[in-house]
Amino acid sequence: MTELSAHLPQFQHGQLTENFPDNHLSNTNDNSERRRxDNSERRRNDNPGSETNGQPQNNIQQVVEDEEEDEELTLKYGAxxxxxxxxxxTLCMVVVVATIKSVSFYTRKDGQLxxxxxxxxxxxxxxxxxxxxxxxxxxISVIIxxxxxxxxxxxxxxxxxxxxxLIISSLLLLFFFSFIYLGExxxxxxxxxxxxxxxxxxxxxGVVGMICxxxxxxxRLQQAYLIMISALMALVFIKxxxxxxxxxxLAVISVYDLVAVLCPKGPLRMLVETAQERNExxxxxxxxxxxxxxxxxMAEEDPEAQRKASKNSTYDKQANQPQNGDAEPDDGGFSQExxxxxxxxxxxxxxxxxxxxxxxxxxxxxxxxxxxxERGVKLGLGDFIFYSVLVGKASATASGDWNTTLACFVAIxxxxxxxxxxxxxxxxxxxxLPISITFGLVFYFATDNLVQPFMDQLAFHQFxx
Amino acid sequence: xxxxxxxxxxxxxxxPALSLFLFTIARDPLRIIILIAxxxxxxxxxxxSSLIWFIAVKASDPRDEALQRGLLIFxxxxxxxxxxxxxxxxxxxxxxxxxxxxxxxxDGCSPISIQQMxxxxxxxxGLMSGAFSMINLLADALGPGTVGIHGDSQLYFLTSAFxxxxxxxxxxxxxxxxxxxxxxxxxxxxxxxxxxxxAVSGSTFWNPLYVGSLVPSYLLMAAAAxxxxxxxxxxxxxxxxxxxxxxxxxxxxxLSGRPWG
Numbered sequence: 001m002t003e004l005s006a007h008l009p010q011f012q013h014g015q016l017t018e019n020f021p022d023n024h025l026s027n028t029n030d031n032s033e034r035r036r037x038d039n040s041e042r043r044r045n046d047n048p049g050s051e052t053n054g055q056p057q058n059n060i061q062q063v064v065e066d067e068e069e070d071e072e073l074t075l076k077y078g079a080x081x082x083x084x085x086x087x088x089x090t091l092c093m094v095v096v097v098a099t100i101k102s103v104s105f106y107t108r109k110d111g112q113l114x115x116x117x118x119x120x121x122x123x124x125x126x127x128x129x130x131x132x133x134x135x136x137x138x139x140i141s142v143i144i145x146x147x148x149x150x151x152x153x154x155x156x157x158x159x160x161x162x163x164x165x166l167i168i169s170s171l172l173l174l175f176f177f178s179f180i181y182l183g184e185x186x187x188x189x190x191x192x193x194x195x196x197x198x199x200x201x202x203x204x205x206g207v208v209g210m211i212c213x214x215x216x217x218x219x220r221l222q223q224a225y226l227i228m229i230s231a232l233m234a235l236v237f238i239k240x241x242x243x244x245x246x247x248x249x250l251a252v253i254s255v256y257d258l259v260a261v262l263c264p265k266g267p268l269r270m271l272v273e274t275a276q277e278r279n280e281x282x283x284x285x286x287x288x289x290x291x292x293x294x295x296x297x298m299a300e301e302d303p304e305a306q307r308k309a310s311k312n313s314t315y316d317k318q319a320n321q322p323q324n325g326d327a328e329p330d331d332g333g334f335s336q337e338x339x340x341x342x343x344x345x346x347x348x349x350x351x352x353x354x355x356x357x358x359x360x361x362x363x364x365x366x367x368x369x370x371x372x373x374e375r376g377v378k379l380g381l382g383d384f385i386f387y388s389v390l391v392g393k394a395s396a397t398a399s400g401d402w403n404t405t406l407a408c409f410v411a412i413x414x415x416x417x418x419x420x421x422x423x424x425x426x427x428x429x430x431x432x433l434p435i436s437i438t439f440g441l442v443f444y445f446a447t448d449n450l451v452q453p454f455m456d457q458l459a460f461h462q463f464x465x
Numbered sequence: 466x467x468x469x470x471x472x473x474x475x476x477x478x479x480x481p482a483l484s485l486f487l488f489t490i491a492r493d494p495l496r497i498i499i500l501i502a503x504x505x506x507x508x509x510x511x512x513x514s515s516l517i518w519f520i521a522v523k524a525s526d527p528r529d530e531a532l533q534r535g536l537l538i539f540x541x542x543x544x545x546x547x548x549x550x551x552x553x554x555x556x557x558x559x560x561x562x563x564x565x566x567x568x569x570x571x572d573g574c575s576p577i578s579i580q581q582m583x584x585x586x587x588x589x590x591g592l593m594s595g596a597f598s599m600i601n602l603l604a605d606a607l608g609p610g611t612v613g614i615h616g617d618s619q620l621y622f623l624t625s626a627f628x629x630x631x632x633x634x635x636x637x638x639x640x641x642x643x644x645x646x647x648x649x650x651x652x653x654x655x656x657x658x659x660x661x662x663x664a665v666s667g668s669t670f671w672n673p674l675y676v677g678s679l680v681p682s683y684l685l686m687a688a689a690a691x692x693x694x695x696x697x698x699x700x701x702x703x704x705x706x707x708x709x710x711x712x713x714x715x716x717x718x719x720l721s722g723r724p725w726g
Contacts (some may be wrong), residue, residue: 043659079494079495080494082498102646402600402601402604403601410501410504411508412499415507417498417502443508443512449519450512451511453519453522454514455515455601459602461630461672461673462596462621463666464629465511465514465544465548465666
């Protein structure tokens with residue numbers, strides 16, 4: 001969700017102006033919540049591997065001191081960040097479309113989920129419309145309930161519940177759904193396979209995935225896993241949502257996203273604000289991040305820098321052990337074992353309230369070279385999922401086939417581009433779904449019904465426009 | 466139809482465009498965005514023209530073959546005009562974007578020039594146009610079937626691929642010519658682009674008499690190529706120096722933003 005916009009004090013240098021983390025493309029978080037099965041999956045707590053996940057960046061709330069300079073900087077780097085999001089979104093869509101086109105399992109009607117109990121195989125169109133509206137209403141209510149539940153849990157600091165919820169969801173996705181996917185791919189290509197090999201493969205895939213996503217791992221691997229689980233989730237949606245329901249849900253979710261992130265009483269906005277008040281990161285592992293911050297670079301000879309570095313990792317640790325968050329204010333929330341660990345690593349440097357205050361008083365633009373390459377963008381996994389659902393459904397059910405798929409793809413990319421532009425201008429959490437999904441839906445229906453007959457006729461006569 | 470046909474036609478149609486993309490556009494994020502936005506504009510123009518055609522068809526008698534063909538021809542012409550109109554709109558948008566980029570840059574000059582934008586916009590239009598023409602054909606080429614079994618031309622896929630390639634090139638050159646005309650207020654350049662586009666699309670009405678469509682299109686493409694090259698600062702000397710592998714003075718004859726003169 002939301003962009004982990006935790007408000008961390010400015011001593012986390014180097015990452016301040018990366019307000020991109022505040023890319024509110026966070027709204028994926030909410031989407032994740034909406035996810036029926038794995039509601040929790042999306043909520044991942046701060047993990048210790050925050051460095052690899054670029055979380056510290058998320059932690060920095062943009063404390064904009066010179067608006068104009070920041071605005072120039074952010075917009076100047078805007079194009080690069082747009083591409084950093086284009087690539088994973090494209091990859092996810094490519095995986096989904098390739099699967100839909102080759103593995104027939106995901107286009108076969110094998111029933112519906114309990115969240116969409118009304119069937120669409122009805123006699124009249126009116127009945128079908130009514131059923132799909134009811135289905136969409138039920139689904140959206142489930143999502144709203146889950147979101148509010150999440151906000152409540154977060155507000156009352158039930159971090160363990162959230163954490164457990166997330167772990168279970170990612171377990172489900174990484175093991176069970178990928179097992180089914182692998183099985184279907186083997187069936188499609190008629191590959192003979194034994195259970196032992198499959199067990200070994202799925203075990204390895206799943207465990208490495210859990211480690212990469214919830215803990216530490218190479219950035220590219222983590223990104224790849226996030227793309228894969230988004231694709232798997234999108235495929236599940238494509239399979240189990242009947243047609244009209246799917247389109248309605250997409251439309252309603254964009255509206256919900258808009259409301260939840262922008263309205264003052266929206267659950268997601270409340271979530272973000274609560275996280276900001278507590279100076280915590282917000283479920284970083286549920287977010288696709290394009291870069292990670294190398295805290296190692298910051299550990300120099302300078303003890304002050306070392307203190308800063310230790311504070312960085314401390315902060316993450318602190319977030320990771322929220323139960324210690326309410327410990328005595330003296331030790332700054334550092335647990336005993338962490339302190340021993342730190343002492344072993346870099347020598348006994350105690351941070352006192354004075355040193356902390358001194359660091360906090362430092363100017364936000366630190367003297368260490370702020371590498372613009374290090375600034376990353378973040379997009380929530382829910383956005384990936386719903387973009388892929390749209391494009392996947394377009395490729396599965398459109399009469400225009402590849403033309404429609406291509407049109408939806410371009411529409412979604414342009415929507416993402418516009419969203420990022422708005423982000424660069426407004427610099428606050430923004431929902432990433434509405435613009436893209438609107439464009440996608442408009443182009444899907446227009447291309448399928450208007451452009452396809454035209455192109456068909458042109459191809460028939462071999463006319464070129 | 467086999468994999469050979471599929472791959473052959475894919476590379477004929479999209480090979481040059483793909484290499485243009487890889488070598489000149491893929492490195493720069495801003496150009497990729499301009500490319501995708503160009504594709505988007507072309508798509509919108511196609512949408513609107515299909516809407517008009519659809520309305521016309523629905524309002525007419527579906528059994529009248531000649532009328533349907535006439536409506537299709539009208540649809541093609543209208544689509545061409547609309548595409549050029551959207552190219553103009555895109556030019557306007559890019560002009561504004563350049564002003565924004567200049568305002569935001571540190572040294573007061575835009576990271577990309579209007580000429581580069583013209584080229585990228587042309588490639589964007591071309592790629593989208595080619596994709597829409599060719600992708601469904603390619604998907605069909607993978608499946609079973611025999612080309613021309615009912616008496617139609619057996620060269621359908623091949624000629625489609627060649628036509629797509631020439632259209633992609635033409636869109637690229639038209640982009641450069643069009644933007645140059647808009648920049649320097651030379652309306653006859655713009656008119657020439659529109660007329661060329663109408664001519665190329667019109668020549669496809671001769672299909673399946675491919676000599677009537679492919680040959681004029683390629684000739685027009687060669688003419689547009691030479692014209693665009695000259696407008697971008699190229700000259701016979703540059704070409705000779707390039708071919709003889711002599712050192713070029715930086716900024717000569719390339720699209721690196723040298724102002725059009």
